[in-house]
Structures are given as structure tokens and as C-alpha cells.
Amino acid sequence: MGTPTDPMGTTTTEPSRPVVVLKFGGTSVSSLARWRTIADAIRERLDEGLRPLVVCSALAGVTNALEELLRQAVIGQQEPVLGAIRERHLAFAAELGVDAACCEPELDELSRLATGAALVGEVTPRLRARVLAKGELLLTRLAAAWLETQGLPVTWIDAREWLVSDGRGNDARRILSATVDAGPDGMLVRRLSGVSVGLTQGFVASDPSGATVILGRGGSDTSAALLANKLSAVRCEIWTDVPGMFTADPHKLPQARLLKALDFAEAQEIATMGAKVLHPRCLAPLRDAGIPLQIRCTPHPAMEGTLICADAPGGPAQVKALSSRKGLVLVSMDTLGMWQQVGFLADAFAVFRDLGLSVDTVSTSETEVTASLDPTANALDDEVLAELVRRLTPFCRARVTHGCASISLVGRGIRGILHRLAPALELFEEHRVHLVSQAASDLNLTFVVDEGTAERLVVKLHQLLFSHRGTDEVLGPRWQDLFGTGAGRSAKRVVPWYETRRDELLAVAHAGTPTYVLDGPTVDARLASLRALHSVSRVLYAMKANPEPALLRRLAAGGASFETVSLGEIRRVREVVGDEAFVLYTPNFAPRSELEAALGLGVQLTLDNLHPLEHWPELVAGRELFVRLDPGRGRGHHAHVRTAGSRSKFGVSPDQLARFAELAAAA
CATH class of the missing domain: 3.30.2130.10 (VC0802-like)
Structure with missing residues (x-):
């Protein structure tokens, strides 16, 4: 295996092999199973006649642990965190079946850096960069040792010798969020020409003086893109735990659709506006060099991902x-x-x-x-x-x-x-x-x-x-169709009632359509779930939804009350369910005769305007009144229906409340 200062230690490939850059993120490098996938991907690229350069992030969670190490070092409490980081890497070495001695020098230096921070009680940007870079350096030492055991001709490369920052920005920014100029680099091409399989770190670079700098959080994507640009790679592959970019965050919305193809401008916009799959800074070096980017899924390597390229099919405006x-x-x-x-x-x-x-x-x-x-x-x-x-x-x-x-x-x-x-x-x-x-x-x-x-x-x-x-050509399958799970988490699918009673429904349909079908057990379950809410004292069924007698009897048996807006609805409840049912009645500008008849049927009255109190106070005298309020803002507006606000006919507005109370008291 080559050394950090001699990245040409293995010379088993011909210089003409084109380069492909493969970047693997933290979740993709944190288990033996994932490394078997990585090894298979390397072999496939070799079989294609390509020269793979593998760029790796730190083990999942290690960069956060290194940040915590620095916080604790300032107060002299670094040893527990340092011990946990050491144990994490020793355990991973054991999982891979490799000698942990290969990463001991990095662990020893990390210990010295933490001790230094504890002694001075301060963390400078230089020290922070050196500590945070250790995650990638430790992981790639272990990974190179394991890939060798798989018979792969791997060369460990120190990214700090290949990526040198431009030195722009203020002191902290040029160290902790450094930028590197892109552009083909003939010297790097020559250095890689003798390497069959390169393995290097993402996130890490050096400044012109050779000191360690980092590219900022998410910088491993940028490292891969810069190396692909400098080496004139045929493509860059970003391997992560999702198969590509989606129409929304699939972990929150399982109906999100896979985006099969995007151009660089679209991908840049999606990444910049919040998508977490790619770091926005990684796209410009690839766009400028015309290098296509493929997003691949490490847990499902055969799955179609997202292709980002200059000539992606665009389709109509959408x-x-x-x-x-x-x-x-x-x-x-x-x-x-x-x-x-x-x-x-x-x-x-x-x-x-x-x-x-x-x-x-x-x-x-x-x-x-x-x-x-x-x-x-x-x-x-x-x-x-x-x-x-x-x-x-x-x-x-x-x-x-x-x-x-x-x-x-x-x-x-x-x-x-x-x-x-x-x-x-x-x-x-x-x-x-x-x-x-x-x-x-x-x-x-x-x-x-x-x-x-x-x-x-x-x-x-x-x-x-x-x-x-x-x-x-742009929109692919839904996340839930790819993985059969809800919201990105493992979940047992609930079979809808209409699937379990398919044959019965088809038989009903043969008798004639259209037919409105309700499933009694489902109605019972929905009502029971609402009544189980501790914050709800009464559940009312809106009669305007469906006045079917069998449904009303079922709801009443389950403990539901009824909400009505017309005399006809009240009479239907009384005819089907009886006088015992609680009925809420809201007469939206109903005539006096309807209001009188409704009150005679024993309803709870809700008023949503001042008119009955102003013109027929004797009808409501001595009665308990509910008031429907218009807060000024509504939900579920339609172009022709306004449930709140100045254009609404529903509810007593806040500026009418004092007048409402005055009229009610007078009645």
C-alpha cells in the first residue's frame, strides 16, 4: 500500500484508463456490509476499464464526536470523549477484521491535540481543522487495510497533497470552510496514472503552506467533485442512503417521486433550497467540466438513481x-x-x-x-x-x-x-x-x-x-413504491377495508352503479378513535355529509351527536335516532318560522350572526347559546367559499362580540 507522501506506491494499471470518482458518505462507510458493497462497486468499475478513485467521509457521527471533544477539551474534560472515539474505531477495525495498528498514529495525534487544547483552554481555527480532519483520516486508514484483504490493489492517498486551498476568505473561513480552485491538473493526472484504485478523504485539504484545512460540513461531496474536475473524470458518483433526489423529502413525505434526470442548474437550485442529498458547492466543478453526476444508493446498489448532466431531458416548463x-x-x-x-x-x-x-x-x-x-x-x-x-x-x-x-x-x-x-x-x-x-x-x-x-x-x-x-423521463417512482415503507421508516402497511372486501364490492357494482358504499366497522373505528381523544368532550357528525338512516343509527349507537344547519336535517335525526340525541343547530340566516320549529324540536342553538338577537330576541330568551366566531382568518378556503374574514357570511366577528353580549343580556 502506498504512503501519504508516495501515492504512486502501486503501479498496476496503464495510464490510459479513464478515471471515475466514487464518494461514499458517513452512513455508507460505517459497517462491514456497506464496505462489501463498496468493494463490489470498485470491481465493477475496474471491469468497465475505469480507474476508480474512492472518496470517503468519516464514520457516521464521528465528526460530531470530534466537535464535542473540542468543547470538552476547553474545560479539561476531554478524556471520556477521546476514549469513546478510540473505542469506536477499534470496534470498527474488529468488525472489518483488520489490525487497528494502522490507525494508532492518527489516534495518538488526536490525543495530543486534545491535550493541547485543554492546556491552553482555547481552540483555534487551525487546531479545530486538524482535529475535525481526523475522522476521515482514521476511516480511510482502516478502509485501505480492509480493501487490501479483499485482493484489491488500493493506494491510500492523503487528500491534503492533492487539494490545496486558494486562501480566500477571512482567517476562520479560509481554514474551516476553505475553497479550492477547480480546473484540470496534469500533475495529478500523472500521479494517479500508476494507481489502480485510489482511496482518499473527503472534507480535508491543505493551504498553500501545507497546513490542514477543511471544506466545511458536507465538504466530502465537494472534494469528490473537485477531484473529478482536476482528473478529467468520465463521471462522478455520490453514494448515499437514498437513491437520488426526490420531489420532496422522502423521509417526511413517502409519496415523493424520484427525479430520474436533472440538469445542473435545476440540481443546484434544489440543493441550495434545502435538499440534503448533495452539497450545493459540489455541482459547479462538475458543471464547468461537463462531468455527469450520478447519485447512487449504497443499501440498494442496483436501484436507479438520479443523473445530473448538461443535456438532461428537460421537458416542458414544470x-x-x-x-x-x-x-x-x-x-x-x-x-x-x-x-x-x-x-x-x-x-x-x-x-x-x-x-x-x-x-x-x-x-x-x-x-x-x-x-x-x-x-x-x-x-x-x-x-x-x-x-x-x-x-x-x-x-x-x-x-x-x-x-x-x-x-x-x-x-x-x-x-x-x-x-x-x-x-x-x-x-x-x-x-x-x-x-x-x-x-x-x-x-x-x-x-x-x-x-x-x-x-x-x-x-x-x-x-x-x-x-x-x-x-x-424526469419523474420516477414514489419512495413508498421503492421501499414499501411510510415516511422513510419501517412500517407495516395497513390494508384498506375496500381491499379486504373486494369481491363484495365487485358484486355490488355488477348490480348497478353509481353506488355509495360505507363500511360499518371502519365507521365504528373512526368514531371510537375520535371519542378516545381526551381533549374532545363531544364528537358531532355533520348531517350534510350523508343522512343515510342506517349510518345515523350506527353513529348514535357509537355515542355521536349531530350537527345540523336546516330544519330538514333536524327532523331526519329525530325520525331515525329519536328525541334523546344531542342536536346542534346553526341557522345561517334562516327565517323565523324555521328557527321556531327547530327550537320546538329540542336543539342546542348556535348563532353565527346578530340578526336573531336583533329581530326576534323573544325566541332565544332564557336559552343557552353557542356562538360561532369568525377569527378573521380561515382554513380550507375555496375560490367561491369563504369561511372567515370580511367576505365571509359565517360567524360573529371580534368587533361584534360586545354588541352580541349586549343583545343576549337584553333578551
């Missing part, structure tokens, strides 16, 4: 994905003085720049600018935000809003299909929208909403945008 990010912070800047003022935006955003804050999305008007900040790209502690507001105060009135989330509709030609998105956009009517931003690239339309509403909105939007679309 939304291809929904991306969501939580934890955003909004900064609103308003002043009348900005109207037609030259340089206001330059002055304001210079403050963000000086504080090292990267702005995410921006929305402007004549008197206000709102910008969103992503905490994954910024240090957004209270002190930083307070300083931001203080520095902005000379230019404007600045306000900070926490607890926001963005929802982005990503695809080609969004501006051209806004008219087709109208049903989807109506969903936002009942939610507070802080910011709307339409990308200049015409690749996304982004809404910033309250964080608590984002997940439900994504589910509803996905249903509207994708449920009716079939499989084509």
Missing part, C-alpha cells in the same frame, strides 16, 4: 421539486428614506458583509427590504443579530423575526406557468407569508412562512402538484 428549510431568521428594514435614494441597498448590505453574514433571499418594495438568513450558513447567535440591528439603525428601522421556514417551488420556466399554479398558490391564502422571492434564473419561487406551518404546506402542495403526474 415544477420538479419542493424544497423546505427551517430555522430561518428574517431581517426587515423599512424607512421612507430609501425611496429613490441612491445607494441604500449598498449601505445596508455592507453591514451584512462586514459581519460575515450571507443573505439567502431578498424581497424589496419602495419602503421596505426583507432578507432571510440561513443558520446553516451563518453564525446567528443573539449577539450577532443585536449587532446587526445596531449597525442598521442609522439607515433604517430593523426588525428580526425568528422561527421562519422557506418553501421553494423549483423547476424550469416557473414564470411561464404561474397561471397553472393558481390552485397551489391558493394554499398560502390562509397562512402568514413573510416574504415572496422569484429567482432571476426563473428556477424557483420561494415563500417564507411561519415554521410551524411549513411541513403541512409541503404535503398539500405536493399532493396538488405531483399526485396526477405519471412516470416519464
Whole structure:
């Protein structure tokens, strides 16, 4: 096996073999079973006549453990964490069946670094970079030893000798989130020409002086892309625990569809707007060199993934994905003085720049600018935000809003299909929208909403945008069709009642259709589940849904009450169920005769307007009244039905409550 300073230790391949870069993330390198998959992938690439260069992340969870090690070292409590990291790697060596001595030098240096941090009580960016790089260095030492036992001609390569940063950025940024210039590198091509199988680290690089730097969280994807660019690889493969990019997060929405093909701009937009499969910085080096990127699934290596390339089939203008990010912070800047003022935006955003804050999305008007900040790209502690507001105060009135989330509709030609998105956009009517931003690239339309509403909105939007679309050259199968699980977790499928009674339903259909069929046991189960809720004292069935007598008797037997809006519905309940049933009646502008008749049938009256109290107070005198309130905002609006607000005919508005109470007391 080659050494860090001699990456040409194995010379068993001819120089003409084209390079393919394979990157494996933390979950893909953390078990013997996964390494068997990796070994098979290497052999397949060799059989294709390719030269594989394997780029690895640290064992899953180890980078977090190294961060914790530094936190504990500052207070002199590093030994327990250090011991846990050592044991994790020794246990993995035992699982692989290799001698752990190959990683002892790295573990010993890690111990010295932690001790040094404890002695000075401080962690500098240089020290942090050296410690965090150990995860990848330790893993690849063990992996190289195991691959050799499998008869593979592997050469361990120190990524710090192959990737050198450009030195741009402030002190901390150029060490902890370093950038590396892309471009073909003939020297690296020559160095790799004698290597059959290369194995190196993601995330890790060096600066021009040779000191260790890191590429920031998610930097292993970027490492793979940079190496593919520099080596003029035929393709780059990112292996992870999902088979590709999806129309939404499949772990939260099992109906999400696999995206079979994307161009680089679309993939960049989806990754930037919140998808976790790829780091956004990895795409530019591949795009610039015209190198296709394949996303593959380590647990299911034969599964079709996502292909990202320059000539991906685009199809017509369409939304291809929904991306969501939580934890955003909004900064609103308003002043009348900005109207037609030259340089206001330059002055304001210079403050963000000086504080090292990267702005995410921006929305402007004549008197206000709102910008969103992503905490994954910024240090957004209270002190930083307070300083931001203080520095902005000379230019404007600045306000900070926490607890926001963005929802982005990503695809080609969004501006051209806004008219087709109208049903989807109506969903936002009942939610507070802080910011709307339409990308200049015409690749996304982004809404910033309250964080608590984002997940439900994504589910509803996905249903509207994708449920009716079939499989084509862009859209593949649903996550649940690929894995047969719900929300990304193992779950036993609940068989719907209509599948278990298929033959009976077909027999009913033969007798004539259309036919409305209800399953009694399912009705019983749904009612029982509602009545079991401790927060619900009474469950009412809306008569307008279905007044079938057998259904009403079944519901009454199960303990349901009944909600009505007409005299006919009340009479049906009394005829079928009897006088004992609790009936709630809401006379929405009913005539006096109907109200009198309903009250004579022993109903609980709900009033949703002032009219009965103003004109017939004697009818309600001495009665307990329920009041239907209009809070001003509704849910489930339709273009022709408004359940709340100024255009609604349902409910007593807040400004009418005092008058309602006055009239009720007088009656």
C-alpha cells in the first residue's frame, strides 16, 4: 500500500484508463456490509476499464464526536470523549477484521491535540481543522487495510497533497470552510496514472503552506467533485442512503417521486433550497467540466438513481421539486428614506458583509427590504443579530423575526406557468407569508412562512402538484413504491377495508352503479378513535355529509351527536335516532318560522350572526347559546367559499362580540 507522501506506491494499471470518482458518505462507510458493497462497486468499475478513485467521509457521527471533544477539551474534560472515539474505531477495525495498528498514529495525534487544547483552554481555527480532519483520516486508514484483504490493489492517498486551498476568505473561513480552485491538473493526472484504485478523504485539504484545512460540513461531496474536475473524470458518483433526489423529502413525505434526470442548474437550485442529498458547492466543478453526476444508493446498489448532466431531458416548463428549510431568521428594514435614494441597498448590505453574514433571499418594495438568513450558513447567535440591528439603525428601522421556514417551488420556466399554479398558490391564502422571492434564473419561487406551518404546506402542495403526474423521463417512482415503507421508516402497511372486501364490492357494482358504499366497522373505528381523544368532550357528525338512516343509527349507537344547519336535517335525526340525541343547530340566516320549529324540536342553538338577537330576541330568551366566531382568518378556503374574514357570511366577528353580549343580556 502506498504512503501519504508516495501515492504512486502501486503501479498496476496503464495510464490510459479513464478515471471515475466514487464518494461514499458517513452512513455508507460505517459497517462491514456497506464496505462489501463498496468493494463490489470498485470491481465493477475496474471491469468497465475505469480507474476508480474512492472518496470517503468519516464514520457516521464521528465528526460530531470530534466537535464535542473540542468543547470538552476547553474545560479539561476531554478524556471520556477521546476514549469513546478510540473505542469506536477499534470496534470498527474488529468488525472489518483488520489490525487497528494502522490507525494508532492518527489516534495518538488526536490525543495530543486534545491535550493541547485543554492546556491552553482555547481552540483555534487551525487546531479545530486538524482535529475535525481526523475522522476521515482514521476511516480511510482502516478502509485501505480492509480493501487490501479483499485482493484489491488500493493506494491510500492523503487528500491534503492533492487539494490545496486558494486562501480566500477571512482567517476562520479560509481554514474551516476553505475553497479550492477547480480546473484540470496534469500533475495529478500523472500521479494517479500508476494507481489502480485510489482511496482518499473527503472534507480535508491543505493551504498553500501545507497546513490542514477543511471544506466545511458536507465538504466530502465537494472534494469528490473537485477531484473529478482536476482528473478529467468520465463521471462522478455520490453514494448515499437514498437513491437520488426526490420531489420532496422522502423521509417526511413517502409519496415523493424520484427525479430520474436533472440538469445542473435545476440540481443546484434544489440543493441550495434545502435538499440534503448533495452539497450545493459540489455541482459547479462538475458543471464547468461537463462531468455527469450520478447519485447512487449504497443499501440498494442496483436501484436507479438520479443523473445530473448538461443535456438532461428537460421537458416542458414544470415544477420538479419542493424544497423546505427551517430555522430561518428574517431581517426587515423599512424607512421612507430609501425611496429613490441612491445607494441604500449598498449601505445596508455592507453591514451584512462586514459581519460575515450571507443573505439567502431578498424581497424589496419602495419602503421596505426583507432578507432571510440561513443558520446553516451563518453564525446567528443573539449577539450577532443585536449587532446587526445596531449597525442598521442609522439607515433604517430593523426588525428580526425568528422561527421562519422557506418553501421553494423549483423547476424550469416557473414564470411561464404561474397561471397553472393558481390552485397551489391558493394554499398560502390562509397562512402568514413573510416574504415572496422569484429567482432571476426563473428556477424557483420561494415563500417564507411561519415554521410551524411549513411541513403541512409541503404535503398539500405536493399532493396538488405531483399526485396526477405519471412516470416519464424526469419523474420516477414514489419512495413508498421503492421501499414499501411510510415516511422513510419501517412500517407495516395497513390494508384498506375496500381491499379486504373486494369481491363484495365487485358484486355490488355488477348490480348497478353509481353506488355509495360505507363500511360499518371502519365507521365504528373512526368514531371510537375520535371519542378516545381526551381533549374532545363531544364528537358531532355533520348531517350534510350523508343522512343515510342506517349510518345515523350506527353513529348514535357509537355515542355521536349531530350537527345540523336546516330544519330538514333536524327532523331526519329525530325520525331515525329519536328525541334523546344531542342536536346542534346553526341557522345561517334562516327565517323565523324555521328557527321556531327547530327550537320546538329540542336543539342546542348556535348563532353565527346578530340578526336573531336583533329581530326576534323573544325566541332565544332564557336559552343557552353557542356562538360561532369568525377569527378573521380561515382554513380550507375555496375560490367561491369563504369561511372567515370580511367576505365571509359565517360567524360573529371580534368587533361584534360586545354588541352580541349586549343583545343576549337584553333578551
